[in-house]
Amino acid sequence: MTKRKNVSLRVPLEQVDRVKELLESEGLREREVKNTLWSYEGEGVYLNMYPSGTLLIQGKGAEAWADRILERIEAPEGPLAGCDEVGKGDLFGPLVLCCAVVNPENFKKVLSLSPKDSKSMKDDELLKRAEKLKKYVNRRCIVLMPERFNELYREYGNINRLMDDAYRKLVQSIVRDFRPVRVVIDRYSFRNPFQDMGVVDFLEKGERDVVVSVASMLARAKFLEKLRELEDNYGLKLPKGASSEAKRLAQKLKREDPELANTLIKSSFNGG
Numbered sequence: 001m002t003k004r005k006n007v008s009l010r011v012p013l014e015q016v017d018r019v020k021e022l023l024e025s026e027g028l029r030e031r032e033v034k035n036t037l038w039s040y041e042g043e044g045v046y047l048n049m050y051p052s053g054t055l056l057i058q059g060k061g062a063e064a065w066a067d068r069i070l071e072r073i074e075a076p077e078g079p080l081a082g083c084d085e086v087g088k089g090d091l092f093g094p095l096v097l098c099c100a101v102v103n104p105e106n107f108k109k110v111l112s113l114s115p116k117d118s119k120s121m122k123d124d125e126l127l128k129r130a131e132k133l134k135k136y137v138n139r140r141c142i143v144l145m146p147e148r149f150n151e152l153y154r155e156y157g158n159i160n161r162l163m164d165d166a167y168r169k170l171v172q173s174i175v176r177d178f179r180p181v182r183v184v185i186d187r188y189s190f191r192n193p194f195q196d197m198g199v200v201d202f203l204e205k206g207e208r209d210v211v212v213s214v215a216s217m218l219a220r221a222k223f224l225e226k227l228r229e230l231e232d233n234y235g236l237k238l239p240k241g242a243s244s245e246a247k248r249l250a251q252k253l254k255r256e257d258p259e260l261a262n263t264l265i266k267s268s269f270n271g272g
Contacts (some may be wrong), residue, residue, distance in 0.1 A: 005059065005063065006062065006067045008258065009064040009066050009070065010054060010056075010113075010114050011049065011053050012073070012111075015074065015209055018072055018073065019072060019073070020038060022069065024041045026042040027036075027042070028041060028042040028045075029041055033048055036051075037049045037050065044059045045065060046058045052120070053116075053210065053213075054114060055069065070112060071164060073108065073111065077105050078104065078179070078212075079101050079179060079180040080098055080107070080137075080180055080211045081099055081184070081211065082209050082211030082212035083099040083185040083186065084186045084206065084219055085098070086118060086161065086216065086219040086220045087223050088159065088225045088268075090232070090238075090266070091239075091250050091265055092250070092266075093227035093240075093266075094145045094226045095144045096142070096144075097219065098140070098142075098218045098219035098222065099140065099141075099142075099171065099215055100133075100137045100138070100139045101138040101180055102136065102138075102210075102214065105138045108170060108223075110133065110137065111135050111139075112252055113129055113136075115133060115205035115210060115216075116207075116213050118217050118220035118232045120214075126201075126220055127224065130240075133214055134218070137151065138244055139216040141218065141219065141222055144267055145261065148268040150266065153266070153267050153268055155256040167185060171183055174238050183201070184200075184203055184206050184211065185200060185203070185206060186212050187206055234254075234260065234263075238264065250269070
């Protein structure tokens with residue numbers, strides 16, 4: 001029995017209706033599927049559109065349908081940028097902030113790689129897909145390893161103010177070098193520190209933006225790379241996140257080797 005082909009791609013949320021119109025014009029039938037925006041079926045093919053912007057195509061001619069849908073999607077008139085951070089909720093390892101820039105000629109290739117919020121992906125899958133995305137994306141990242149992060153955290157006294165300045169530096173860099181027509185930053189605080197930067201949109205649930213999802217994946221890949229370096233350098237297995245396991249190890253290190261703890265643990269976790 002032949003395995004049914006699955007293809008996924010990312011559809012910008014503002015263009016979801018264009019895709020739906022295409023499917024209806026081709027005579028596909030709408031059907032009810034839980035947790036989707038909509039779902040259609042045709043001759044041996046099923047298409048499910050999810051709120052995240054991911055379109056899953058299953059069955060006969062899935063790749064051909066993906067190509068037709070990408071043809072229908074409009075590329076932007078200029079470069080688009082998105083920014084996100086990873087590591088803010090992790091006891092161990094760096095804080096990584098990344099901005100990604102996608103040029104119009106690469107926009108559909110990026111969509112075909114189906115970028116999504118890194119929190120919804122397994123590490124192995126993310127690393128493979130992030131490597132492919134790098135071919136089509138310009139990027140700038142700031143990596144604050146724990147020791148440097150802790151210095152800055154003492155200076156700023158607030159992680160969001162620290163991130164404000166880091167993001168401003170990143171945005172200034174990408175605007176100078178790539179001239180994006182829009183920069184979306186995934187909102188991390190109630191206060192908007194970018195109101196004086198006209199090109200920046202500071203958006204709640206910014207990961208719903210395609211390029212923010214790309215930035216999220218690239219930031220996560222860099223975080224995992226740097227966490228692995230710390231593990232290799234110090235011969236320790238460092239848990240991700242802020243689980244009870246992570247907290248126990250952090251407490252042990254702070255008791256037994258405060259200097260090493262400062263190299264591995266972000267001090268924003270006072271209870272760690």
